[in-house]
Amino acid sequence: MRTADNMEKLIKKLRYKTSVETHDRVLGNVFQALDEFEAHKPSATAPNIGRTIMKSSITKLAIAAAVIIIVVLISIHQFAGSIDLAAPTFAQTIEAMKKMPWMHITMEFDVPQPNKIGSFWKCFDPPIEASQDVDGKTKYCDYNKEIMYVYNPEVNAITIGQTINKENLGWAKSPFDMISAIIDPMRYDSKISREEAKIDGVDVEIMHMHIISGGGDVTLIRDIKRNLLISMETEDTLPQMNKRITAKAIFDYPQQGPRNIYDLGVPKNAKIIDQRPRGDLKNLIANVQHQFNKGYGDHIAAVLESGVGKNGTLKPYFIRMMRKYGQLQRADTYFAAINSGTEPKSAVNLYEKAKNKWPDITWPNLTLEQVKKVESNEAIEQQQIFNGKDTTIRYYKAGEEKITSNRHPGKVGFYGEGRTMNWTSWVDLSVLSRGSRYREPKLKLLSPDPKREGLVGLEIYEPGIKNPIGNKGEKIIGATTDRYWFDPSRDYLLLEHEQEMEKGRFPSETKSRTVTLEVKQTSTGQWYPSHIRQERRFNNEHYLGQTTDKRIILDTEPVFEKNIFDPNYIFNAK
Amino acid sequence: MLEDRLLLWRFKCGSRDAFRVIYEKYAADSLTLAANLLGDSSTAEDVVQDVFISFAKSMDKFHLRGSLKGYLATCVANRARDYLRKKKRRPTVSVNEAEQMTSDAKSPVQLVIRTEELQKLKHAIAQLPYEQREAVVLHLHSDLRFRQIAKLQRVCVKTALSRYRYGLDKLRSMLNGEAKR
Numbered sequence: 190m191r192t193a194d195n196m197e198k199l200i201k202k203l204r205y206k207t208s209v210e211t212h213d214r215v216l217g218n219v220f221q222a223l224d225e226f227e228a229h230k231p232s233a234t235a236p237n238i239g240r241t242i243m244k245s246s247i248t249k250l251a252i253a254a255a256v257i258i259i260v261v262l263i264s265i266h267q268f269a270g271s272i273d274l275a276a277p278t279f280a281q282t283i284e285a286m287k288k289m290p291w292m293h294i295t296m297e298f299d300v301p302q303p304n305k306i307g308s309f310w311k312c313f314d315p316p317i318e319a320s321q322d323v324d325g326k327t328k329y330c331d332y333n334k335e336i337m338y339v340y341n342p343e344v345n346a347i348t349i350g351q352t353i354n355k356e357n358l359g360w361a362k363s364p365f366d367m368i369s370a371i372i373d374p375m376r377y378d379s380k381i382s383r384e385e386a387k388i389d390g391v392d393v394e395i396m397h398m399h400i401i402s403g404g405g406d407v408t409l410i411r412d413i414k415r416n417l418l419i420s421m422e423t424e425d426t427l428p429q430m431n432k433r434i435t436a437k438a439i440f441d442y443p444q445q446g447p448r449n450i451y452d453l454g455v456p457k458n459a460k461i462i463d464q465r466p467r468g469d470l471k472n473l474i475a476n477v478q479h480q481f482n483k484g485y486g487d488h489i490a491a492v493l494e495s496g497v498g499k500n501g502t503l504k505p506y507f508i509r510m511m512r513k514y515g516q517l518q519r520a521d522t523y524f525a526a527i528n529s530g531t532e533p534k535s536a537v538n539l540y541e542k543a544k545n546k547w548p549d550i551t552w553p554n555l556t557l558e559q560v561k562k563v564e565s566n567e568a569i570e571q572q573q574i575f576n577g578k579d580t581t582i583r584y585y586k587a588g589e590e591k592i593t594s595n596r597h598p599g600k601v602g603f604y605g606e607g608r609t610m611n612w613t614s615w616v617d618l619s620v621l622s623r624g625s626r627y628r629e630p631k632l633k634l635l636s637p638d639p640k641r642e643g644l645v646g647l648e649i650y651e652p653g654i655k656n657p658i659g660n661k662g663e664k665i666i667g668a669t670t671d672r673y674w675f676d677p678s679r680d681y682l683l684l685e686h687e688q689e690m691e692k693g694r695f696p697s698e699t700k701s702r703t704v705t706l707e708v709k710q711t712s713t714g715q716w717y718p719s720h721i722r723q724e725r726r727f728n729n730e731h732y733l734g735q736t737t738d739k740r741i742i743l744d745t746e747p748v749f750e751k752n753i754f755d756p757n758y759i760f761n762a763k
Numbered sequence: 764m765l766e767d768r769l770l771l772w773r774f775k776c777g778s779r780d781a782f783r784v785i786y787e788k789y790a791a792d793s794l795t796l797a798a799n800l801l802g803d804s805s806t807a808e809d810v811v812q813d814v815f816i817s818f819a820k821s822m823d824k825f826h827l828r829g830s831l832k833g834y835l836a837t838c839v840a841n842r843a844r845d846y847l848r849k850k851k852r853r854p855t856v857s858v859n860e861a862e863q864m865t866s867d868a869k870s871p872v873q874l875v876i877r878t879e880e881l882q883k884l885k886h887a888i889a890q891l892p893y894e895q896r897e898a899v900v901l902h903l904h905s906d907l908r909f910r911q912i913a914k915l916q917r918v919c920v921k922t923a924l925s926r927y928r929y930g931l932d933k934l935r936s937m938l939n940g941e942a943k944r
Binding site: 212220 | 778779780783786787791798799807808811815816819881884888931935938
């Protein structure tokens with residue numbers, strides 16, 4: 190029969206197995222009792238320090254993106270920005286983390302079952318990043334040398350590519366910036382609470398954000414004594430997937446990280462494929478990036494943006510003003526649509542103001558001086574002002590018909606067309622170095638095209654991102670193909686851009702084509718696009734497409750009004 | 764441990780899903796413990812349900828000091844003892860429960876043998892004095908230390924350890940066909 194040694198083992202095997210029905214019944218009874226209890230208990234002080242600040246229309250995407258980003262460290266353009274930290278405590282934590290020689294992050298999903306996704310290493314000085322997935326795909330980037338190694342275990346090969354020195358980037362210099370950029374939009378629409386606790390003998394601070402508008406939670410745990418982040422976890426239900434997803438990142442700080450890709454376990458007999466751009470491709474990338482980084486210096490630019498009707502008529506949408514003076518910068522977007530049915534009823538309309546002042550003007554034939562004379566904070570749809578220390582962001586809050594304002598430390602959100610002229614005139618090719626294992630871009634020079642005489646074409650293909658959980662045939666982000674045509678004789682201006690994005694969760698399938706119809710030179714001889722037309726087509730039952738027209742006026746010898754980069758500046762004050 | 768604290772924190776902030784995860788994580792262990800203490804699966808479900816209801820209702824003031832698993836096991840043990848004290852019943856084992864016991868048998872023959880062994884073990888456990896049964900099950904199923912069992916039973920650690928050893932000896936004797944008192 191049973192020996193003495195096996196008795197304990199046998200007893201441990203005695204498990205009670207419950208049916209799903211029993212499980213559901215018991216849990217249902219628990220929740221029902223809890224509902225009744227909560228319905229009858231006196232209202233208690235909420236455990237959270239609730240603080241609702243503002244609603245962000247991008248919050249839901251931010252949550253979904255946060256889930257993805259923590260796991261795959263993808264640059265989501267919408268949230269890129271310079272370091273922008275949610276709170277002084279968090280800011281200090283990030284700085285403390287940067288002083289550690291190395292940082293190591295382990296990432297995992299929790300649905301449908303615990304599923305480790307991979308690991309990530311970062312060294313700040315010298316700037317090195319490495320990542321490894323559970324399937325063995327490994328990446329090692331040395332930014333000082335601007336070189337990137339990617340190992341694919343399926344073919345046992347290391348591909349060497351070029352990366353951009355991140356110190357030259359104007360934004361998102363590290364995963365911390367991305368984490369900060371994720372956290373910051375969310376905190377404006379969340380209830381934030383903090384609690385101190387002891388976990389495994391360590392004094393920690395737990396910061397919890399519950400997102401109000403879209404649901405979802407973010408929890409950060411900080412080692413108080415060392416002021417270092419221990420873990421970050423996000424939880425949300427993604428409606429498209431109809432699943433509750435928890436993504437977790439655990440941080441630790443080793444003295445030494447991987448010195449090269451082989452230290453991560455990549456076999457020494459892996460084949461080497463060197464795909465660094467050479468010759469013409471390398472020169473093109475370098476020249477375009479140089480122009481982008483250089484920009485226009487101090488300037489004021491006005492963009493008159495229209496919707497194009499079926500018969501070619503231009504309907505005013507927005508007037509955008511972009512100003513830059515040294516490091517000071519501001520970008521203002523004003524309502525200009527009249528009787529479109531979409532403009533807010535109570536907002537001041539800048540074009541209407543101009544028409545009232547100069548009845549004979551027609552759209553889009555406004556001058557820079559005319560726009561400056563009618564500018565008004567009451568007409569803003571969106572505004573960002575960096576005064577050298579922090580950025581004030583204002584939004585027209587639809588539904589409540591009022592303008593809300595918030596302040597962020599550092600320079601935030603000067604990214605993309607309509608906010609900087611750099612993005613209007615060129616492309617930031619440094620995005621290529623921010624790809625994750627899922628989005629390794631493939632670049633190639635396009636063959637000369639007789640229809641685009643004198644232009645140099647570049648194609649960038651980024652594969653889609655597959656769903657790491659659940660339905661693995663599904664793509665979260667579809668594959669993207671961008672084709673750019675630059676004019677070497679005009680400062681490598683971007684004259685034409687085609688994009689095809691295949692269907693994924695974010696966004697739906699789209700095709701777009703942007704053409705610069707006219708170029709001009711500034712008084713200092715720099716080229717800039719003065720007339721741009723963009724067509725976008727969506728494979729979406731709700732919205733088929735749009736055509737946009739932009740007229741741009743650029744002044745590179747601007748005279749700025751005194752204190753115009755002060756967030757309290759009032760236009761045309763008497 | 765960290766995960767439990769995060770789940771508790773989320774539940775405190777209003778997330779029912781967090782509580783669902785806690786339940787799914789610990790319900791089976793709790794039911795096993797209760798069934799072994801009470802010898803009755805139906806009563807075990809009631810006890811576990813009561814434990815989780817009380818746990819949920821007390822969340823506002825709850826502060827976890829040790830492990831959540833240990834805490835829930837302690838709650839189940841206390842609730843089971845209270846139930847037996849009120850009912851003044853000797854726990855019994857229904858024949859059908861043997862089918863509910865999981866087994867790692869790899870073949871039908873092994874399954875029959877293993878099921879029979881587990882059934883005998885179940886009967887034997889039910890024959891143990893309650894304090895010995897509690898010590899054995901809490902230590903082997905819920906991973907409680909003897910210090911924790913002693914505190915629960917309000918005895919010294921030595922006594923808790925003795926009850927555990929005597930319980931195992933008695934089980935070995937019963938299963939080996941030697942009746943001991």
